[in-house]
Amino acid sequence: MIETLTAMKTTRLHTVDFMQPSTDQPQPLAPAFAVKNLSMWYGANEAIKNVTIDIPAKRVTAIIGPSGCGKSTFLRGLNRLHELVPRTRVNGDVLFAGQNLYGPDVDPALIRRRIGMVFQKSNPFPTMSIAENVLVGLKLNGVRDRTLLNERLEKSLRMAALWSEVKDDLRKPGISLSGGQQQRLCIARAIAIEPEVLLMDEPASALDPIATMKIEELITELKANYTIVIVTHNMQQASRCSDFTAFFYMGELIEFANTAKIFSNPTRRQTEDYITGRFG
Amino acid sequence: MSGSANHQFRKATSLIASLLCSIAALLVIVPLGLIFFYLLQSGLSSLNLAFFTHLPKPVGEPGGGMANAIVGSGQLLALASLIGVPVGVLGGVYLAEYGTARANASLRFVADVLNGVPSIIWGVVVYGLVVLPFKSFSAYAGGLALGCMMIPLIMRTTEEVLLLVPGGYREAALALGISHWKTIVHIVMKTASKGIVTGVLLALARIAGETAPLLFTAFGNRFWNRSLSEPIAALPLQIFTYAISPYDDWHRQAWAGALVLVAMIFLINLLVRFLARGRAARVT
Numbered sequence: 001m002i003e004t005l006t007a008m009k010t011t012r013l014h015t016v017d018f019m020q021p022s023t024d025q026p027q028p029l030a031p032a033f034a035v036k037n038l039s040m041w042y043g044a045n046e047a048i049k050n051v052t053i054d055i056p057a058k059r060v061t062a063i064i065g066p067s068g069c070g071k072s073t074f075l076r077g078l079n080r081l082h083e084l085v086p087r088t089r090v091n092g093d094v095l096f097a098g099q100n101l102y103g104p105d106v107d108p109a110l111i112r113r114r115i116g117m118v119f120q121k122s123n124p125f126p127t128m129s130i131a132e133n134v135l136v137g138l139k140l141n142g143v144r145d146r147t148l149l150n151e152r153l154e155k156s157l158r159m160a161a162l163w164s165e166v167k168d169d170l171r172k173p174g175i176s177l178s179g180g181q182q183q184r185l186c187i188a189r190a191i192a193i194e195p196e197v198l199l200m201d202e203p204a205s206a207l208d209p210i211a212t213m214k215i216e217e218l219i220t221e222l223k224a225n226y227t228i229v230i231v232t233h234n235m236q237q238a239s240r241c242s243d244f245t246a247f248f249y250m251g252e253l254i255e256f257a258n259t260a261k262i263f264s265n266p267t268r269r270q271t272e273d274y275i276t277g278r279f280g
Numbered sequence: 281m282s283g284s285a286n287h288q289f290r291k292a293t294s295l296i297a298s299l300l301c302s303i304a305a306l307l308v309i310v311p312l313g314l315i316f317f318y319l320l321q322s323g324l325s326s327l328n329l330a331f332f333t334h335l336p337k338p339v340g341e342p343g344g345g346m347a348n349a350i351v352g353s354g355q356l357l358a359l360a361s362l363i364g365v366p367v368g369v370l371g372g373v374y375l376a377e378y379g380t381a382r383a384n385a386s387l388r389f390v391a392d393v394l395n396g397v398p399s400i401i402w403g404v405v406v407y408g409l410v411v412l413p414f415k416s417f418s419a420y421a422g423g424l425a426l427g428c429m430m431i432p433l434i435m436r437t438t439e440e441v442l443l444l445v446p447g448g449y450r451e452a453a454l455a456l457g458i459s460h461w462k463t464i465v466h467i468v469m470k471t472a473s474k475g476i477v478t479g480v481l482l483a484l485a486r487i488a489g490e491t492a493p494l495l496f497t498a499f500g501n502r503f504w505n506r507s508l509s510e511p512i513a514a515l516p517l518q519i520f521t522y523a524i525s526p527y528d529d530w531h532r533q534a535w536a537g538a539l540v541l542v543a544m545i546f547l548i549n550l551l552v553r554f555l556a557r558g559r560a561a562r563v564t
Contacts (some may be wrong), residue, residue, distance in 0.1 A: 079455060081451060081454060081455055084447075084450070084451065084454065086380075086381075108454075109454070109457050109458070109459050109460075110457065111457075112454065112455055112456065112457040113456070113457030114457075116455065116456070117451075117452075117455035119448060119451065119452065119455075121448055123446070123448040123449055123451070123452045125449060125452070125453075125467060125470075125471070126449075126471055127470045127471055127473075136453075136456065136458075136466075136467075137456035137457065137458065140453075140456075140458045140462050140466055141456075141457060141458065186452070189452075189456070190455070190456070193456060193457065
């Protein structure tokens with residue numbers, strides 16, 4: 001943990017290029033991810049084209065763009081989950097806390113313990129209780145200490161704003177919960193292993209407005225401790241709960257800036273067209 | 281109008297088609313009913329406690345049972361499972377989780393061909409590979425022949441149920457930094473466990489009545505089997521021997537044995553139905 005933090009501090013304190021978020025807001029210490037010239041292919045199809053972006057630590061970065069623009073692919077490139085799809089290929093670097101995720105000696109499983117993920121469709125494991133779902137990451141990664149597990153169970157569920165709703169039903173199946181609760185259970189499961197980053201792939205798109213609001217509140221609370229990258233189709237959501245916004249179109253990063261700037265005064269024409277609903 | 285004639289024609293065709301389907305459905309059910317009825321009629325009268333607890337009596341002596349054959353069948357099925365279940369399940373895991381498209385295509389083809397190999401061929405192969413070199417029929421040889429028959433069956437059903445597990449669960453587990461193998465065992469296989477067990481039971485039901493592969497491997501035995509490297513009795517073998525014998529008393533025992541065998545297979549299938557229903561209920 002300590003070497004991670006020092007590593008984060010020593011990497012690229014302030015690189016200035018046009019993709020940097022503009023400086024009218026306080027800059028974070030160091031980027032959580034420094035992505036350099038990243039291209040990603042599915043077979044012959046180039047889904048991400050030469051993207052360079054610094055994703056700030058302990059902030060919420062929203063990724064917006066029309067369907068098929070590569071948002072989810074990019075997100076999965078940050079924890080190498082896209083590799084589940086056969087015939088994927090990556091070019092370029094993703095530095096996470098100074099370490100290249102695509103380096104030759106990097107074990108994706110170890111990286112993913114530090115980079116949690118929440119999916120569009122809530123996916124609690126159907127064979128497991130609520131408690132087992134939260135603790136599965138710890139248990140299968142070898143944690144046996146009962147006290148630690150119990151502490152982490154309550155802490156994670158509290159952070160996911162689910163504790164008061166389920167504390168008496170911890171042994172019930174995870175899939176017995178409502179859709180919104182299931183998604184918060186998945187967030188609790190992701191933060192139980194105490195990652196540094198939370199990647200969220202349209203975490204509220206399958207939820208009703210009230211459940212969505214709870215998830216958004218949660219994101220705002222979690223950013224004190226986590227770097228959050230959230231892919232969303234919902235521009236109101238991006239403007240409500242993110243600090244920075246990246247606009248992707250056709251696999252390219254078109255614009256990246258403070259959320260306020262993107263939504264009030266975008267630099268690029270395509271961004272403006274998209275957020276004003278002229279296409280996408 | 282021609283439209284109306286056309287309509288009449290369609291109605292007639294539809295009626296004929298549904299009639300043919302109903303007849304076919306009936307033809308599926310009737311033999312099972314007949315088999316059960318006939319077995320009950322012929323076998324039930326010879327079925328008594330002694331049948332389950334006694335050894336066969338010598339020719340001419342009334343009574344006796346097939347206790348050794350019932351236990352022998354159990355031992356053979358256990359031996360077969362020791363070979364068939366691990367190889368079949370792990371092969372299914374390979375197909376569903378590891379194999380490349382090309383490797384899978386050839387593996388599936390081989391499994392399907394193996395599935396179609398006549399059971400007596402398995403008997404002959406194991407005879408050549410095991411019985412001849414060790415110069416003895418044995419329970420091991422019988423178990424191996426049956427186990428080999430289980431492998432392709434279990435492999436394909438395991439593959440199918442593993443592929444039914446939504447990819448979202450794999451992603452969720454891998455995203456937690458859980459290794460690929462642990463994800464497969466603790467998440468994917470656990471989710472599909474009922475389906476895997478169902479596949480194993482179906483394979484057991486399929487081989488429980490096999491006689492041909494046991495003819496030159498397990499061989500049969502009129503006494504208790506003392507060692508797995510010696511010939512062993514099996515229910516289908518005993519039925520075969522008794523049924524082709526010239527003695528009325530043995531014929532009656534063969535009927536009783538057949539009834540017990542069918543009842544066993546029927547029970548396994550009922551268990552499968554029960555498990556499968558539980559799985560369907562969980563998905564919804």
